[in-house]
Amino acid sequence: MLDFIGAIPGAASQGLIWGIMAIGVYITYRILDIADLTVDGSFCTGGAVFVVLYASGTNIWLAMLAAFVVGMVAGLVTGLLHTGCGIPAILSGILTQLGLWSVNLAIMGMKANVSINVIDKEVLNKLLVSLRFVQDVAKGDRPFTQHPIFVVGIFTLVLIGLLYWFFGTELGASLRATGSNARMASAQGININFTKVLALMISNGMVALSGSLLAQYQSFADINMGRGAIVIGLAAVIIGDVLFGKLFRNFALSLLAVSIGAILYYIVIQAVLAMGLNSNYLKLLSAAVVAIFLSVPYWKSKVHAKPARKEAAKNA
Amino acid sequence: MLEVKNIFKTFNAHTVNEKCALQGVDLQLNEGDFVTVIGGNGAGKSTLLNAVAGVWPVDDGSITIDGVDVTHLPEYKRAKFIGRVFQDPMMGTAPTMQIEENLALAARRGQARGLGWHISKEEREQYRQLLKDLDLGLEDRLTSKVGLLSGGQRQALTLLMASLKKPKLLLLDEHTAALDPKTAAKVLEISDRIVLENNLTTMMVTHNMKDAIAHGNRLIMMHEGRIVVDVSGERKKNLTVPELLELFNRASGTDVVSDKMLLA
Ligand SMILES: Nc1ncnc2c1ncn2[C@@H]1O[C@H](COP(=O)(O)OP(=O)(O)O)[C@@H](O)[C@H]1O
Ligand SMILES: [Mg+2]
Numbered sequence: 001m002l003d004f005i006g007a008i009p010g011a012a013s014q015g016l017i018w019g020i021m022a023i024g025v026y027i028t029y030r031i032l033d034i035a036d037l038t039v040d041g042s043f044c045t046g047g048a049v050f051v052v053l054y055a056s057g058t059n060i061w062l063a064m065l066a067a068f069v070v071g072m073v074a075g076l077v078t079g080l081l082h083t084g085c086g087i088p089a090i091l092s093g094i095l096t097q098l099g100l101w102s103v104n105l106a107i108m109g110m111k112a113n114v115s116i117n118v119i120d121k122e123v124l125n126k127l128l129v130s131l132r133f134v135q136d137v138a139k140g141d142r143p144f145t146q147h148p149i150f151v152v153g154i155f156t157l158v159l160i161g162l163l164y165w166f167f168g169t170e171l172g173a174s175l176r177a178t179g180s181n182a183r184m185a186s187a188q189g190i191n192i193n194f195t196k197v198l199a200l201m202i203s204n205g206m207v208a209l210s211g212s213l214l215a216q217y218q219s220f221a222d223i224n225m226g227r228g229a230i231v232i233g234l235a236a237v238i239i240g241d242v243l244f245g246k247l248f249r250n251f252a253l254s255l256l257a258v259s260i261g262a263i264l265y266y267i268v269i270q271a272v273l274a275m276g277l278n279s280n281y282l283k284l285l286s287a288a289v290v291a292i293f294l295s296v297p298y299w300k301s302k303v304h305a306k307p308a309r310k311e312a313a314k315n316a
Numbered sequence: 317m318l319e320v321k322n323i324f325k326t327f328n329a330h331t332v333n334e335k336c337a338l339q340g341v342d343l344q345l346n347e348g349d350f351v352t353v354i355g356g357n358g359a360g361k362s363t364l365l366n367a368v369a370g371v372w373p374v375d376d377g378s379i380t381i382d383g384v385d386v387t388h389l390p391e392y393k394r395a396k397f398i399g400r401v402f403q404d405p406m407m408g409t410a411p412t413m414q415i416e417e418n419l420a421l422a423a424r425r426g427q428a429r430g431l432g433w434h435i436s437k438e439e440r441e442q443y444r445q446l447l448k449d450l451d452l453g454l455e456d457r458l459t460s461k462v463g464l465l466s467g468g469q470r471q472a473l474t475l476l477m478a479s480l481k482k483p484k485l486l487l488l489d490e491h492t493a494a495l496d497p498k499t500a501a502k503v504l505e506i507s508d509r510i511v512l513e514n515n516l517t518t519m520m521v522t523h524n525m526k527d528a529i530a531h532g533n534r535l536i537m538m539h540e541g542r543i544v545v546d547v548s549g550e551r552k553k554n555l556t557v558p559e560l561l562e563l564f565n566r567a568s569g570t571d572v573v574s575d576k577m578l579l580a
Contacts (some may be wrong), residue, residue, distance in 0.1 A: 166431075168434055169433060170430055170434050180411060186391045187400050187408070188477075190421075
């Protein structure tokens with residue numbers, strides 16, 4: 001139990017970082033109405049680009065920007081496969097994801113992982129977030145303003161603010177319209193191929209940015225770090241929806257709900273691990289939880305449909 | 317205003333499901349023309365409207381709107397000229413977006429969409445007034461999601477959206493067919509008002525022969541991908557349903573056509 005409580009700040013930090021990825025998933029899954037599997041690849045791409053650049057002395061902000069841009073390129077590829085080549089969205093994402101496996105290895109110099117030398121205090125101190133900062137703050141060696149929860153929290157709020165602004169613009173509204181009713185969007189003069197590609201780019205940019213933060217946090221990038229990311233993203237979106245869907249109507253709050261969803265997801269995972277679950281079963285557990293939550297609306301509608309039909313028959 | 321020259325469209329070419337939906341359609345509309353379009357199921361009415369709107373490219377022929385050859389323009393570029401209302405009330409609006417957001421999207425039809433805010437204060441007031449004119453109680457629900465509206469409310473809203481940015485051409489495809497008779501009459505009345513107020517060049521597909529006669533200044537009838545009847549002016553005004561049936565029988569070379577078949 002004490003172990004678990006001690007692990008909460010770390011779990012919350014990780015959750016916040018993954019929350020940024022989940023917000024990217026929200027953009028495609030909820031706004032565009034496409035399940036984009038690119039993210040399993042682009043998450044690692046973000047981490048790999050960041051670590052390689054940062055380790056070679058690039059400014060930390062530039063390295064993160066580069067991760068964001070490369071993520072956008074991954075989204076662009078998926079978008080073009082989908083809109084330009086007529087490949088179904090899911091398959092386009094899978095193709096890009098598969099291709100990215102090789103690309104990610106190439107970025108990391110054909111190694112399965114690359115790391116940041118955090119033993120070097122100078123390197124460590126320049127990082128925005130690190131697992132070590134969690135411990136340092138707990139020990140009182142660092143101010144709370146350096147705690148990943150604080151730093152990533154602010155970071156997330158700024159991103160949500162930017163997204164709120166963007167999706168409120170004419171361009172952003174045309175993107176929302178595309179996801180809501182593509183035929184209507186076309187009839188209103190919106191180039192839905194363009195808006196779809198743009199949404200995929202923004203989404204994967206966010207995902208890669210999140211990957212760069214996680215790599216920073218754990219001080220390495222690993223070829224497997226994005227495996228199952230889409231499921232974690234969906235879990236966060238669903239948890240946010242179930243808990244706050246009724247409460248948070250505003251778009252910015254919906255994004256915040258996703259971030260909170262990701263935090264809760266990691267805390268629950270931590271709790272399950274603390275209860276002694278072999279960590280190898282985590283992915284199975286995640287998949288099962290997401291499957292259950294995704295099927296709830298379907299079963300609900302089935303259950304509710306029955307009395308309504310009887311009612312209609314009575315009134316007829 | 318609209319010039320359709322000898323257009324052809326075949327679906328599923330070279331398969332067992334091959335369907336020649338348009339077989340050489342010619343049509344010229346003058347500015348302010350209000351044409352009603354009738355014809356049996358599968359006659360090609362929707363296909364003609366879709367061809368004009370650019371949902372897919374035609375196989376042959378050309379389409380000119382207001383002097384601009386749009387034959388090779390994609391749908392979203394032609395949208396600049398065209399306002400549309402579909403048969404399915406779900407089709408014309410974005411259900412997860414608010415009423416005012418839908419209107420703001422439509423107000424920018426055919427314009428580049430940039431990083432300005434998607435709606436302005438003045439627009440909101442304008443929309444409130446326009447919705448009030450519809451008399452459906454929507455003026456107080458500007459921020460309601462469109463998905464919550466009834467079919468009739470949605471069709472009325474879609475009509476408003478189609479005319480918000482005055483189109484060169486308004487295409488109505490059986491837009492009252494999915495509504496109950498009372499609502500359908502109301503939506504038709506709104507359509508008439510919007511067309512007249514804005515002097516819109518309009519094509520309205522309907523399966524109701526009475527409506528086809530009562531509305532507009534011209535009537536065309538389609539059969540097997542062709543326009544087989546085209547009446548206008550006084551002759552159209554004085555048309556009766558039996559006369560229309562007779563015209564159809566003669567033009568299509570069938571005599572088994574009953575009222576029922578046309579109404580199907
Ligand atoms: N997108 C499509 N794909 C295949 N066949 C189509 C398509 N649209 C229309 N058709 C066929 O073309 C014919 C004309 O259809 P349509 O124009 O919808 O008739 P209507 O006059 O009833 O509106 C029908 O046989 C229909 O099945
Ligand atoms: Mg039709």
